[in-house]
Amino acid sequence: MDLRVEAPEPATGPVIGQFAVASQSSLQERRPRVLKHGDTFAVFDRSGDLLSGEGSPDGLFHRDTRYLSHLDLLVDGARPILLSSSPRDDNSMLTCDLTNPDLHDGTGRLVLEHDLVHVRRSKFLWNGTCFERLLVRNFDDRPRRLSVALRFEADFADLFEVRGTRRRQRGSFHPAEVGTDTVVLSYTGLDGRRRSTILRFDPAPARLEAGGALFDIDVAPGGRSVIFMEVRCDDGLPPEGAETQAAPRPLRDRFLSSMVEARRALRRSSSKAAAVETSNDIFNEAVRRCVADLYMLVTDTPQGPYPYAGTPWFSAAFGRDALITAYMALWADPSLARGVLRFLAANQAKEENRAADAEPGKILHEVRYGEMAELGEVPFRRYYGSVDATPLFVLLAGAYLERTGDVATLHGLWPHMEAALRWIDAYGDRDGDGFVEYGRRTEEGLLNQGWKDSHDSIFHADGAMARGPIALCEVQAYVYAAKRAAAAVAARLGLPDRARALESEAESLKERFDRAFWCEDLGTYGLALDGGKRLCRVRSSNAGHALFTGIALPERAARLAETLMDRTSFSGWGVRTVAATEARYNPMSYHNGSVWPHDNALIALGLARYGFKREAARIFDGLFRASIYIDLRRLPELFCGFPRRRGEGPTFYPVACAPQAWAAASPLSLIQACLGLDFDPATRTIRLDRPVLPDFLDEIVLRNLAVEEGRLDLAVRRAGGEVAPHVLRRTGDVRVEITA
Known part of the structure; x- marks a missing residue:
C-alpha cells in the first residue's frame, strides 16, 4: 500500500488582500469538527481525518502553526464510510463512528461486504498533544485480517498562510526521523525556530515511514483490536505539561490519564458559572452547546482565564472579542471578566510603536506567535490596532x-x-474635536479598526468609502460608558473629584454625540464621521450600541428601536449590520448586511435598557429559531442577512468561525436582556427589571446564581400574561427583587 500523501506545496507569491480569509470552500458545507485546548486546536472533517488541499482549513495547529496538515485513515486500502460524528456535550472529546464499504480484490470479487467492520475514532487535545484511539471491531461471523493505514503530512504552514496570505519565501524542512513506533517531522522557519511534529503509535506498526503507518491486525468474530496514536506539537519551548522523562508511559495509559485530566479541567472551569435550564428542550441543547463552546475557547493565562476569539481563524487572544465576551457572560461567571481585565492590563501598551499601532495606555488588539508574526510579515505579534478595545476595557x-x-x-x-x-x-481624539477617531500608523496596519474591520465596511450613503481619521458611532458610545464606569470606580476608590470630572465629561460627550450623529430623517445615529467631519448617513446596527451604553437620548430611543426592528434592518433572524436599503448592502458580505449574534445580543441589551423588552425578545426568538437549523445548535460567528422565510433556515456564511466566543456568549446576554437581570453585591440582591420571556420559553431556571457568598437557584415562569420569579434554593444571605 502506498503510504505517501499527494499534498500540494504551500502557496507562494505576492500577498493578496489585507489579511483576509480566503473563501475557496465553505466551512458550513463541510461541517468540520473542532477541538481546542490552550494554544492548540484542531479542525477535522466529520470522519476525523485532516484532508489537505488548496484552501483546506484542516489541521492540528499550535501557537499559529499547522503541525499536522494531513491525516487519513484507510481500512484495506479504502476510506471508511461515515456513520456518525459528534463531540461530547462538554467538547472534551470527538467520537467518529465508521464502517467499511464493499471491498473487492483485484479481479472484482467481493471479499468483504459493507458494514461488517466498525471503527470508532476517539480524539481529544491535552497539553499540546492530540490523542487518538482507534477501536476496530469485527461483526462478521469469521475472523478477519485487516490492513489499517494512517497517512500523515506536516506542512508547518503559518495560520495566515492557511487563511490565504501568500509568502514569497519559506524555511527549511528536515529529513524525517523514523523509529520503530515514532516519526519526527521537523521544519526550521525563517525565524530560526525549529518546530517538530512527533507521532507515536501503540502497538508499533508493521510498517512505518515518513508519511504513514501500516498495521496488520487479526480480529476474531465479535472481537476487537485497539490502536493508539498521539501527535505532539513541539515548538522548541518548554512543554505545556507533557511528560519529560526519558521513557514515557505506554500510550494506552497516557490516553486514559490525559482524557481524565482534560475532562476534569473543563469541569473545573465551567463549574464556576451559573447554569441555565428552560422549558424548551431544543434551547437547552443550544445553550449547553454555547456554554461548552465558551469554556473550550477559554485558555488559562498567568493572569486568569481568557476566552480566545474563535476557531479556526481567530484562536488567539483578541482584546475586543474577549472584552465583549466577558461582558456578556459577566452575570453568569465574573471570573472570566477578571481574567480578561488582568491579562489586558498586563499587556497594555507603554510606548509608541508605529508598526504595532501602539500608543501609551492603548489596549491590545491581537497576539500571534507564528513564524510570520515573529518576522513581521504580518503586524500581529503584539498588535494594538483597534479603536474600541481601550474604552471597552474601562467599561468592563x-x-x-x-x-x-x-x-x-x-x-x-x-x-x-x-x-x-x-x-x-x-491619542484617541486625534484632532481635538472631542470624538475618538482611528487611522492606522503604517500601510501594513488594519485599515478599519472598529469591530467591523473589513476594508469596505465604513462608507457614505452613496457607497463611497469614508476616508479617515474615522470616528465610529459605537466607539463614542463606548467612550461615554467608559467614562461613566470610571467615575463609579473612582467614587468607590475614594476619588470624588475624579469621579465628578469623568461624569461631566461623559455628559458633555452625550450632548455633542447627539448633535453630530443623529439623523432625524433616517431615525438613527449615523455610522461614522469621516476625516472631513462628514457624517456617514447609513442605517447600521452600530447605532444599536448607542442604546446598549446609554448614550442615546431618551427621546431618540423609540425612533431608533423602530428603525432597528424595521424589516429592512431586522431580517427575522436578527438585525443586519446595515439595512437592506443601503448602497453597499450585500447579505452575503462579512460586515455589510450579515447578521452577527454578538451584535444582536448587545442591541437587545440596549433595547431592554430603554424599556423595549418585547423587541429584545424578538431578537432572542430570531437567533433561537436560527439555531434550530444549525449543526450541533452552535451559533456561528455570523450568517447571511437574507430575509427569514417560513419553513426555511438561515443562509450560512461560508468561512464563519464556529465556535466563536462572543457568539457562544450571546444567549447568556439575551437571557439577561429579557429578564432585566442585575446584581447589587452591597445588599446581596438579585434584581429582575420588568422581565419578559420570548414566545418559545415558558420558564427559565438559573442555577448557582452568586452574590458575594450567597447562592440561589431562581425560576422565572410565565403565569398568564405575567412573568414571575420563584426561589427554588437559597444558600446564604441573598434576596430577589422584581420591578414590574
Missing part, C-alpha cells in the same frame, strides 16, 4: 465592580484604567 472594569463589589481587584486595575482614559483623550 466598571461593570465587573458593579457585579462583584471586588474593590481589591479594581485597586490594582485603576492605574491601567487611568492610562486607558489618558489614551482616549490624548
Whole structure:
C-alpha cells in the first residue's frame, strides 16, 4: 500500500488582500469538527481525518502553526464510510463512528461486504498533544485480517498562510526521523525556530515511514483490536505539561490519564458559572452547546482565564472579542471578566510603536506567535490596532465592580484604567474635536479598526468609502460608558473629584454625540464621521450600541428601536449590520448586511435598557429559531442577512468561525436582556427589571446564581400574561427583587 500523501506545496507569491480569509470552500458545507485546548486546536472533517488541499482549513495547529496538515485513515486500502460524528456535550472529546464499504480484490470479487467492520475514532487535545484511539471491531461471523493505514503530512504552514496570505519565501524542512513506533517531522522557519511534529503509535506498526503507518491486525468474530496514536506539537519551548522523562508511559495509559485530566479541567472551569435550564428542550441543547463552546475557547493565562476569539481563524487572544465576551457572560461567571481585565492590563501598551499601532495606555488588539508574526510579515505579534478595545476595557472594569463589589481587584486595575482614559483623550481624539477617531500608523496596519474591520465596511450613503481619521458611532458610545464606569470606580476608590470630572465629561460627550450623529430623517445615529467631519448617513446596527451604553437620548430611543426592528434592518433572524436599503448592502458580505449574534445580543441589551423588552425578545426568538437549523445548535460567528422565510433556515456564511466566543456568549446576554437581570453585591440582591420571556420559553431556571457568598437557584415562569420569579434554593444571605 502506498503510504505517501499527494499534498500540494504551500502557496507562494505576492500577498493578496489585507489579511483576509480566503473563501475557496465553505466551512458550513463541510461541517468540520473542532477541538481546542490552550494554544492548540484542531479542525477535522466529520470522519476525523485532516484532508489537505488548496484552501483546506484542516489541521492540528499550535501557537499559529499547522503541525499536522494531513491525516487519513484507510481500512484495506479504502476510506471508511461515515456513520456518525459528534463531540461530547462538554467538547472534551470527538467520537467518529465508521464502517467499511464493499471491498473487492483485484479481479472484482467481493471479499468483504459493507458494514461488517466498525471503527470508532476517539480524539481529544491535552497539553499540546492530540490523542487518538482507534477501536476496530469485527461483526462478521469469521475472523478477519485487516490492513489499517494512517497517512500523515506536516506542512508547518503559518495560520495566515492557511487563511490565504501568500509568502514569497519559506524555511527549511528536515529529513524525517523514523523509529520503530515514532516519526519526527521537523521544519526550521525563517525565524530560526525549529518546530517538530512527533507521532507515536501503540502497538508499533508493521510498517512505518515518513508519511504513514501500516498495521496488520487479526480480529476474531465479535472481537476487537485497539490502536493508539498521539501527535505532539513541539515548538522548541518548554512543554505545556507533557511528560519529560526519558521513557514515557505506554500510550494506552497516557490516553486514559490525559482524557481524565482534560475532562476534569473543563469541569473545573465551567463549574464556576451559573447554569441555565428552560422549558424548551431544543434551547437547552443550544445553550449547553454555547456554554461548552465558551469554556473550550477559554485558555488559562498567568493572569486568569481568557476566552480566545474563535476557531479556526481567530484562536488567539483578541482584546475586543474577549472584552465583549466577558461582558456578556459577566452575570453568569465574573471570573472570566477578571481574567480578561488582568491579562489586558498586563499587556497594555507603554510606548509608541508605529508598526504595532501602539500608543501609551492603548489596549491590545491581537497576539500571534507564528513564524510570520515573529518576522513581521504580518503586524500581529503584539498588535494594538483597534479603536474600541481601550474604552471597552474601562467599561468592563466598571461593570465587573458593579457585579462583584471586588474593590481589591479594581485597586490594582485603576492605574491601567487611568492610562486607558489618558489614551482616549490624548491619542484617541486625534484632532481635538472631542470624538475618538482611528487611522492606522503604517500601510501594513488594519485599515478599519472598529469591530467591523473589513476594508469596505465604513462608507457614505452613496457607497463611497469614508476616508479617515474615522470616528465610529459605537466607539463614542463606548467612550461615554467608559467614562461613566470610571467615575463609579473612582467614587468607590475614594476619588470624588475624579469621579465628578469623568461624569461631566461623559455628559458633555452625550450632548455633542447627539448633535453630530443623529439623523432625524433616517431615525438613527449615523455610522461614522469621516476625516472631513462628514457624517456617514447609513442605517447600521452600530447605532444599536448607542442604546446598549446609554448614550442615546431618551427621546431618540423609540425612533431608533423602530428603525432597528424595521424589516429592512431586522431580517427575522436578527438585525443586519446595515439595512437592506443601503448602497453597499450585500447579505452575503462579512460586515455589510450579515447578521452577527454578538451584535444582536448587545442591541437587545440596549433595547431592554430603554424599556423595549418585547423587541429584545424578538431578537432572542430570531437567533433561537436560527439555531434550530444549525449543526450541533452552535451559533456561528455570523450568517447571511437574507430575509427569514417560513419553513426555511438561515443562509450560512461560508468561512464563519464556529465556535466563536462572543457568539457562544450571546444567549447568556439575551437571557439577561429579557429578564432585566442585575446584581447589587452591597445588599446581596438579585434584581429582575420588568422581565419578559420570548414566545418559545415558558420558564427559565438559573442555577448557582452568586452574590458575594450567597447562592440561589431562581425560576422565572410565565403565569398568564405575567412573568414571575420563584426561589427554588437559597444558600446564604441573598434576596430577589422584581420591578414590574
